[in-house]
Amino acid sequence: MKRMVSASAAAVSMLLAGTTHAAVVPDYQLNSSWYSNAQNAISARSTSLSADSKAKNIIVFVGDGMGISTQTAARILQGQSQANNQGGEENYLSFEHFPHSGLAKTYNTNQQTPDSAGTMTAMMSGAKTKAGVIGVSDNVNRGDCDVSSERLVSALELAASQHKATGIISTARITHATPAATYAHVSERNWEASVPEECVGKVSDIAYQLIHQAADIDVIMGGGRRNFLPEEVTDPEGSTGRRSDGNNLIEDWQNFHRTGQYVWDSEGFNAIDTSSTSKVLGLFNSSHMEYEADRDDADEPSLSAMTEKAIDILLNDTHQQQQQGFFLMVESGRIDHAHHGGNAARALQDTIEYSNAVQAAIDKLDAAGELDDTLIIVTADHSHVFTMAGYPKRGNPILGLVVGVGSEQPSLAGDNKPYTTLGYANGPGAAASFDAGVRTDLSALDTKQLDFQQQALIPSGSETHAGEDVAVFARGPQAYLIQGAIEQNVIFHAINQAADLGGNAYVAEE
Incomplete structure (x- = not known):
């Protein structure tokens, strides 16, 4: 026998008021057909497969725009850069060695070819939604001011309520659609630093939500500094802020976290003491961080370096004495941007660095004795209209004629x-x-x-984006839940079950 778990009205009201200590999944999220159907899919897999250990830690890697053709071409490009290669095609990206994999269907509830806001919301909340909206159900229309009754609780919010340390990393603006879907609830992905006048007082912009209303995230690293600064403020690199409300959100964060570290360049990043630091806000560019092919180590850290640093912080004694593991989301955001520009070389270089970041996480966790306790999922939010054509011979330069x-x-x-x-x-x-x-x-x-x-x-x-399925790779506790062709929102339910985050639509009777 199974029974429905209902979120209490008191808990929901606390959630809507911005309280994150009692994050629960509200009834309207539980009752979403997307949510319940995906949960049923996970339950069916559980009954047909042996039980496994619980995931203490969760890392979700998202290659924004990393379709299978991008993955294949990056694999070959990396292989062709290695000595004594047999053509490059025989190479594997780090995550292609994972023991479990599947295909995720990426469509939004209103679009055959999706956007990142809707797809990442599906992965983080367990329910599909419309394109352009973040952390809200598909009952919301894009641009609606009041979304308070349709907020979807994310895996990060559930993890925080389970006393796990949390982190988000992106090479895009940290307020961009993919990272924002871990913490924000808004009907327009472009409201990164402001909302329309008619919405003031009804909903806050994404940057404001991150600092003032979201779960207390321990590690935040990415770009987008301009969205946290007032228009009249110039940052250390000479760029001006985008906020018209006069709020300096960086100063607000520093006031909230007196012992935390705010960093904006490689020098500050390299100086972080990961053994004692518990809170980090790193904003390394006014807008998006640089493409990997253009990045200078002296200016910005790599995705691999940010991933390693975040894991060190989330596993340090300060956190582990108080926390029950961690949840970390890592996005390679600029694969997508290079593809939008029709520039395959940069897209593939960022994909290779994404693979390096996955391997860096594996090595770091293995050295810390945490690898077997960590569920790692590697996927993409959507693909691009990018293809490999003709009949080139083996070993032909992948970027060549x-x-x-x-x-x-x-x-x-x-x-x-x-x-x-x-x-x-x-x-x-x-x-x-x-x-x-x-x-x-x-x-x-x-x-x-x-x-x-x-x-x-x-x-x-x-x-433009493309609409075909994307690959999902998994390793760690209950990674077998990722198999076959799945709806994209099933990814949340695999995480939820493996880590027992408390967002189950159904639980077994004792």
Whole structure:
């Protein structure tokens, strides 16, 4: 026999008032068909597979825009950079060694091809929702002011209420859609530093929610400094703030955490004492952090370095004496941005660094004796219209022109011109690809250069997302819950069950 668990009205009112100590899943979230159907899917898997140990720690890695073609091309590019490779195709990214995997269906409730706000909300809350909204149900219309009755509790919020240490990392703005879905509740993903005048007093912007209303997150690292500073304030790098309300949220955070460390560059980052620091706010760029291919170690830390530092802090004695493990979300946000720009080289370099960050986490946890107690999930929120085409021979440079088996000369398309292995169905590359309907000849161009934009078929100012499934990889306690083709919101339920976060729609009778 099973019984429905109902959130009390008192607990819900505490949640809506911004209290995070009693985070529970409210009735409307439990009763969502997305939520209950996904929970049923997890329950079915549990009855057919042997029980496993409970996950003490959870790390969710999200490669924003890392479709399977991106994953494949990055694997080859990394392989081709290694000595004595057999062509590069034989290489594996770190997470491709995980023992369990599946495919996640990424559509939003109102869009066949999704956006990051809706997809990450699904992964973090267990219920699918509309494109453009963050941490709220699909009863909300994009741009609605009052969403208080439709807030979805996230896995991070549940983890915090279970006395786990928490952290979020992104190479994008930390208020961008993907990281925001771990802590914010808003009907418009673009309300990062302000809300429309008619919504003032009804909902707060995403940055304000992070500092004043969200769970007390222990480690926050990423970009987006401008969204925390007033318009009249200039940051150390000469950029001005975006806040029109006059609030300096960085100073607010420092006042809340007198012993915490705020850092904004590599020097401050490197000086953090991970053995004693319990709270860190790192905002390393006014907007998004640099692409990995452009990043200077002297200015900004890498995704791998941030991941290692966060784990050290979340596992230090200060936290472990008081906490019951940790929850960490790590996003490689700029894979997506490079693809939108039709720039495969930067997208693939960021994907390789994402793989490095996963391996860094594994090594760090293994050294700390925490690996067997940690559920690690590696996935993407959506893919892109990015493809590998033609019949290049094995070992052909993945960023190069197609050269076929038995030939030293590029293969020619129907217009008697060469073409690259990698390309886009749409995007800004089309503008340089065609002149009066005639395709540009790539013979004299170095398509392997960092700034090269792959040719695209349909012209658009920004290349778009794609709608196919993305891969999900898992290792650790109850990682077997990730298998086959699943709705994207099932990921939350796998985490919830493996770590016993308390967000179950159903529990067994004792």
